[in-house]
Amino acid sequence: MNELLTVLLESLRDGYVQVSAFVAVTVLAFGLVQYRTDGAALAAVEDNERLQVLFGGLLGLTPGCGGAIVVMPLYVRGTVSFGTVVATLGATAGDSAFVILALAPEAALYAYAIAFAASVVTGYLVDSVGLGVSRVDAAVTQLSPAATPDGGTVVNSGVGPNPAHDYAGPAPTHAHESGPDRHSRVLTPISHLAHVAWWLAAVAGLVLGTLYLLRGGPEVPIAVGLGFDGLFTVTGIVGALLSLYLYVVGRHYVGEGEIARARDSFASVYDTLTHAAMETSFVTVWVLVAFLVYEYFVLLTGANIATLAAAAGVLAPIGGAAVGLIPGCGPQILLASVYAEGGLPFSALTANAIAQDGDALFPLLAVDAKAAIVATIYNFLPAVVVGVALHLLWGPVFGMAEFGFGVL
Template sequence: MSEIVNIFLASVRDGFVQVSAFVAVTVLLFSYVQYRTGGRLVEKLEENRRAGPLVGALMGLTPGCGGAIVMMPLYVRGSVSFGTVVATLIATAGDAAFVILALAPEAALYSYGIAFATAVLFGYAVDRFGLGVSRVDRAVRNIGTTVTDGGVSAPMTGNKVHHYDEAAAGEVQGLVCGADGHHDHDGDSVRESSVMRSLSLAALAAWWVAAAVGLGAGVVYLLRGAPDVPMVADLSFAGLFTVAGLVGTTLSAYLYFVGRKYVGHGDVGHARDTFGSVFETLTHAAMETSFVTVWVIAAYLAYEYGILFTGVDIGGLAAAAGVLAPIAGAVVGLIPGCGPQIVLSTAYAQGAIPFSALVANAISQDGDALFPLIAIDKTAAVVASVYTTVPALVVGVVLHYTWTAVFGLPQFGFGVL
């Protein structure tokens, strides 16, 4: 029982200081750029269609799903090509990027660099040569009827799979941004309760204090060479590390499960063209980071308790799996959303899966960016998923056989701090 409690406390503490505090800074910077540019970034994207796949890959590469989600309404409006959508989804880093950036920055640089190059090449290839998109589109439509809610299915023309009218475009924009820009992750309006709102605002303010202290402790922790930190509660470095971690994770859980329903802007995984104030920017960054925190802690606990209760050597199993590891990474990437990808990224940082599986997952995963497209046209969403999984399988398998043999770099633990 003592070991179970110690694992729980250590996971709760370390997850916030080692990952979430750095996530908060990254999300805040990206959100602040959106706030300062006032949505002009999206206007520029629409004005440069020829550079679509390159710009889409760059937007997908930004940590989190915000950049990728911005591209989906542009496709629905006919402003960007289907190749741009494919490039965006291939390069999508999702919230899992925060985990790798914090725990294995060198691995993040290589894996997302490979994903970016793959995205640009494959995106332009889809636009230029089609690569059988129309045939895959027809095959998917033969399996089930597409529900478009205002969109009109049509054979592939130019570089788009479907053509949509303005009603469909408006619906996707509503799904992405919300009618008034204030909704939670489930699309519900902000609940009214003066007591709960005051409590949630206080939790939000305290969360940023914990994040600031956690960031400072996290930087010192890295500068000291990532030593073991005792679990204490005092004014020492270890005490600040512990208190910031435990308080930060507790507040993250409250904001994600409760607070976002009363503060607003709990639109986790959904993008906005811009933010109306610094407060909105800070709130969005806190809510996004709280979501990542919850999943990171869950991944930590699942891994640690899995080893404790089963005694299984997960790293050994992954090594024995051989080429099946990157294939599995690509398959996991088919699951929409960032949760499973965060779990996989955490497993890599723990030495449980090889680098080839990490890259395959990075290419295959679509994060939350696929949800707006699923809501309007399931066919287009399925086709896009197919065209992100194929290069993921190819690149993952190639890296499995070449990463160590050709480049001399280890499959397990590469770039992990």
């Protein structure tokens, strides 16, 4: 029982200090860019037709799903090509990028660079030669007749409005159908106070996490006190508990009401801070779930995840790509956490990075289900090809071990 409790406390502490504090800085930086530019990035995408695929890939490459989500309505409005959608979704790093950036930055650099290159190439091929999009489109229609909007691309004819996209109004950039209930006399002020306390913990966690990395990532015992071990433990556990509160309760009284959804603009700096806190809390919860599932599984079964993945052989990157087919960031964060623990090969991480769409697929699914399905298919194929190629060539050509590559 003591060992189970220790695993719980260490997961809460390490998940917050080692991951969430760094996630908060990244999300906040991206939010401040959105706040300051007020949509300038999207205007650049719309105005440069030949560079749309490249710009879409760059927006998808930004950590989190923000850049990718805001591109989807542009396709629905007919202002970007279908190849741009494919490139954006393929390059989408999602919230799992925060985990890899914090725990395995070198692996993140390689994996997301490969994902970006593969996705941009695929996007340009879709726009220039089609790659059989119309046939895939027709096949999807037969499988899902209810998905009536046309998900194909305008091959060799430039970008223009698609008559099949007959919508009453502009497509939503993110889901905020039910806003937060700010009228509680008790929970509203408590939630705002928790939000402020969360940022204080995040700043302290960033300092402690940086010192932890500078010390070479030593084992830190569970402790309470004013020393490094005590502050590291208390800050991590308090920050994790505040994240759980914001995720479960606070989001209904502070911020947008919906989390794990990007925004293309912000009304104020406080609004930007609130969104960053809510987004990071979402990542924190999933990181904690991943840590606990992994640690308890190993503790209770004695299994070696790395050995199981190694035994899977070439199926490991295919499995990584298959996980990427699941919409949303939760499963991808779990996979990234297992990789950071040394439980998956680099080929599986890269295949997942290409195949995953994160939360960016939800807005497209809402208004053009067939386009979303076709785009997912065109992301899965290069993910499998690249993942299998890395599995077969990574060790022999580059002389690097696949497991644990780039992990701090």
